[in-house]
Amino acid sequence: MAFARKRLSATALGLTAISAAALVPVAPAQADPDIQDVEARVESLYHQAEQAQERFHDAKLDLAGLRKDSADLKADQRRQSNRLESIRSQVSDAVVRQIQGEGLSTVSQVVVADDPDAFLGTLSTMSSFDDLQQSMLDDYRVELEALEIRQEATDDRAAEIAELTEQLDEEQREVDAKLAEAESLLDDLEAEERERLTSRSTSTRLPTNVPASGRAGAAVSYALAQVGDAYVYGAMGESAFDCSGLTMRAWAQAGVALPHSSSAQYSSGPHVAASDLQPGDLVFYYSPISHVGIYIGNGMIVHAANPGTGVAVSGLYSMPYVGAVRPG
Template sequence: MAHTRKRVGAAVLGLCAIAAISFVPATPALAEPDIKDVKARVDRLYHEAEAAQERLHDARLDLVDLRRDLAGLKADQARQDEQLEAVRDQVSDAVVRQLEGEGISTVGQIVVSEDPGSFLDTLSTMSSFNDLQANLLSDYDTELEALEIRREATDARTNEIAELTEQLSAEKSTVDEKLAEAKTVLADLEAEERDRLLASRSGTARMPASVPASGRAAAAVQYAMAQVGDAYVYGAMGENAFDCSGLTMRAWAQAGVSLPHSSSAQFGSGPRIAAGDLQPGDLVFYYSPISHVGMYIGNGLIVHAANPGTGVAVSGLYSMPYVGAVRPG
């Protein structure tokens, strides 16, 4: 009897254990992604990609300047060659004329010369030619050394920029992969939450009915505002897609002002303006080092090519880490 009770008890315990196990999930439940974390991640990845693109713009501008310098140095070398050749011809002619009378001593030549003063003048001229030639050769050697140093520096910098370009390309590929991952997370969110996230990512604001700009700035503001809703594409500068510095460059071009395709380079395009003195059309800059630019449109708002998820939009002046502002023109 006791043995039977033990068997029944063991069976009951076994059933309880099985029941308990059946209520334990096979794998831990995955927590839903926090929308704030997703927003922070997407913002960070978008900015990393934009910063890489802006550094690439800077590298390309540097390369253009270096190539222009090298072309100027080569032109200087060609002019120096022509000048030296002319002096060499003059000296050669003078030497030949003197060698024609090499059998007569210098004193004898003075004696037999119909015009001894003229002959002495010739010797003086030859001496001047020799001095000039020596000076020119010395200067030319110096210029050649300077040219070689500059050429080596240019070659080194060209290689450096090529390496930087390759590095940035790899970096951008990595960021693109991360962006794809972030977009996958966004796609898994409920539609309502996703729309709310996309609307809040860059601090987009209601577009004003009109912008009270004047002078050349009016043309720039009008162009930038007309692009609201266009796509953001890295390296683009229109017609229907822009990156941040591409938008401001094209906008101010409508006012006859040429700007470089680089946010950090545009920071040097005009006098610095205090935040309290901003006027529509002023360029405003963000992050340290500078890697984003927008255009002030008044009432504490800017228009800018925000990021690939938002495109060209109107946002608050302080929706990103503010650095400063300039007034082009």
């Protein structure tokens, strides 16, 4: 009997072990991505790409300014070169008229010297230098120095343009890389999960009555009419926008020119407190500023959100709020 009881106990223990083993979950060969982790990472990548895109816009504005400055400097340099050549001709004529006792070869060296510094140096070695009109030579020196300053400034602008052009390329590469990484993460999700992720934190319900008129009304009406359009980095219409592209186009309908940059738009008008917001005001997000939308009243904004959402209506404080500006 004791032997039978031992065998029974052993059998029971074996069955218990088998049952317990059957209850242990078997991990899949490759775990599915956690939807919340993917959502957080995609949102972060979208924002990083938007930051790079807005830096791209800022650099592009700076580049346009530098190119205009460079063109102005080159034109000024040409004018200065012409002034210098005019004085050079006057000095050459004076040399021919006033030199006494100098050899013909010395006079020829002065007249035909191509380099402005060599021209001045040759004059300085001539025995009859003091006989020349001193004021004319002084004018020549001043104009030569002015030309050299302009040449240096032009060269500096060219170097700045080259550096900024490389920065533009770097920012564009970062935008492309962040967007590609986000798309890769989304591709790993099932279609239903992807749809659920990209439709969160936004609303497609449009307000029926926005209390805005005049220029602000025109801007708000245009922006709301774009709800559902795509978000594309660098786009400013007709059917796709980035954040500052949408606000720029919206206020253009009201005859107000805004730069294609959220940080530059932050300086486009007087700042207003959150408690004084009116429909049409531009609202800005993140530090440094990298996103902008248009306030439409009742604590809501319309904005080009990100590639997963497009142009949509969202809450005023759905992102880290920085401040607001009233254009026009």
